Amino acid sequence: MTAVFEKVLIANRGEIALRIHRACREMGIHTVAVHSTADANAMHVRLADESVCIGPPAGRDSYLNVPALITAATITGADAIHPGVGFLSENSDFAAMVEDHGMTFIGPSPEHIALMGDKIAAKDAAERFGIPIVPGSSGAITSPDQALKVAEEIGYPVLVKAKAGGGGRGMKVARDPEGLVEGLVMAKNEAQAAFGNDDVYLEKYLDNPRHIEVQILADGQGGAVHLGERDCSLQRRHQKVLEEAPSPALNQTERERIGDIAIKAVREMGYRSAGTFEFLYQDGEFYFIEMNTRLQVEHPISEMITGIDLVREQIRVAAGIPLEISQEDIRFQGHAIECRINAENPETFVPSPGRLSDYHAPGGLGVRVDSGLYSGYSIPPYYDSLIAKLVVHGQTRNECLMRLRRALEEFVIDGIQTTIPLHQRLIGEGDFINGDYNIHWLEKLLSGKL
Ligand code: ADP
Numbered sequence: 001m002t003a004v005f006e007k008v009l010i011a012n013r014g015e016i017a018l019r020i021h022r023a024c025r026e027m028g029i030h031t032v033a034v035h036s037t038a039d040a041n042a043m044h045v046r047l048a049d050e051s052v053c054i055g056p057p058a059g060r061d062s063y064l065n066v067p068a069l070i071t072a073a074t075i076t077g078a079d080a081i082h083p084g085v086g087f088l089s090e091n092s093d094f095a096a097m098v099e100d101h102g103m104t105f106i107g108p109s110p111e112h113i114a115l116m117g118d119k120i121a122a123k124d125a126a127e128r129f130g131i132p133i134v135p136g137s138s139g140a141i142t143s144p145d146q147a148l149k150v151a152e153e154i155g156y157p158v159l160v161k162a163k164a165g166g167g168g169r170g171m172k173v174a175r176d177p178e179g180l181v182e183g184l185v186m187a188k189n190e191a192q193a194a195f196g197n198d199d200v201y202l203e204k205y206l207d208n209p210r211h212i213e214v215q216i217l218a219d220g221q222g223g224a225v226h227l228g229e230r231d232c233s234l235q236r237r238h239q240k241v242l243e244e245a246p247s248p249a250l251n252q253t254e255r256e257r258i259g260d261i262a263i264k265a266v267r268e269m270g271y272r273s274a275g276t277f278e279f280l281y282q283d284g285e286f287y288f289i290e291m292n293t294r295l296q297v298e299h300p301i302s303e304m305i306t307g308i309d310l311v312r313e314q315i316r317v318a319a320g321i322p323l324e325i326s327q328e329d330i331r332f333q334g335h336a337i338e339c340r341i342n343a344e345n346p347e348t349f350v351p352s353p354g355r356l357s358d359y360h361a362p363g364g365l366g367v368r369v370d371s372g373l374y375s376g377y378s379i380p381p382y383y384d385s386l387i388a389k390l391v392v393h394g395q396t397r398n399e400c401l402m403r404l405r406r407a408l409e410e411f412v413i414d415g416i417q418t419t420i421p422l423h424q425r426l427i428g429e430g431d432f433i434n435g436d437y438n439i440h441w442l443e444k445l446l447s448g449k450l
Pocket of ligand 1: 211
């Protein structure tokens with residue numbers, strides 16, 4: 001069998017770089033790791049067939065350094081680049097540049113990345129494709145008066161959001177007209193600082209929604225499937241902490257309805273690659289908030305309940321191979337939960353980089369650990385604090401919870417602080433055990449307001 005690509009350059013670091021490396025190896029594809037000077041000893045660098053140092057520690061000088069990445073790919077003769085998650089994964093200019101250099105970008109077309117990266121255009125497009133959206137302003141807010149008028153129409157509370165948003169930045173809730181005028185200024189300032197673009201729009205603020213997202217996979221040639229939903233309602237500061245699939249809140253009819261809507265949309269778009277439609281879900285209704293045109297951190301839980309390797313499929317469809325799976329082939333099996341383990345103090349969330357004096361990962365049936373950690377490794381202080389993903393599968397949600405409990409007990413990460421104790425606390429909470437939580441639940445728990 002000839003491999004779909006000879007050599008893939010992995011333009012990322014940490015556990016996700018390792019995840020991509022693993023898929024490539026299993027497909028007989030050679031890998032090129034890139035790394036900053038701070039990551040010379042990282043596991044993905046050790047395991048890759050080749051590695052290239054692309055710059056000093058700071059992300060903007062290394063993992064975001066486009067000329068260095070393109071040069072590394074060129075000199076190693078890579079025929080494709082996988083961007084992973086974060087960094088350049090949603091940068092349409094980068095995707096276009098990779099293609100301009102005669103290599104394949106393992107992801108969607110630059111046009112689709114750009115469309116969904118502009119949250120206002122994305123909402124417009126979603127509406128055109130028949131996806132239910134959150135009521136709000138049509139387009140960017142041009143004046144406080146216009147904002148007040150829209151808010152009057154949709155009703156308070158409202159949410160000011162940044163057109164270029166990401167990571168929960170540039171978002172402000174307003175409960176009355178004064179709050180809105182203030183929130184507009186604050187959101188614009190924050191958006192300008194974070195994204196260099198201060199366009200904002202207005203959305204109805206949903207009081208008690210769950211965050212439910214649908215994983216899709218499409219080949220851009222008419223083949224499209226969904227891999228069910230993920231419930232990512234456990235969030236702190238709009239950042240996901242623990243995810244599960246399927247959602248304890250959906251019934252089979254709702255699941256199929258939203259899955260079908262997603263498939264229809266990607267077919268109409270002609271979208272190619274993996275992608276995720278994110279929704280808020282409240283009172284039986286779905287409201288689109290954004291589409292992520294990349295792999296997501298929490299993708300393993302969808303893999304665990306379907307048996308489909310999303311990175312492998314991404315690579316194949318990027319090479320122009322039509323999807324071999326149809327929706328009828330996908331068998332949803334059991335329940336999966338992912339805990340994001342961060343190098344942080346579990347109470348204050350202050351980052352805790354440093355050297356691991358001891359490391360032991362849990363194992364056994366239904367337990368998967370995606371992590372680049374090893375004993376003696378030093379976690380550098382320059383990057384995201386996610387250091388490991390513990391992903392557990394069980395035949396039922398209860399079995400999954402019991403397995404997760406014992407896997408967390410087995411996990412040894414010594415020498416630094418991690419959020420393992422937070423996860424242990426979470427899965428002991430009655431509301432969580434009952435699946436009874438929304439996007440505010442975790443913040444309330446942490447602030448003692450439950
Ligand atoms: P970002 O791209 O910055 O992550 P999202 O649009 O994906 O922004 O929203 C992130 C989180 O913010 C959601 O998961 C949800 O918790 C909250 N959120 C976003 N829009 C709304 C809304 N209209 N009402 C209530 N909460 C919202």
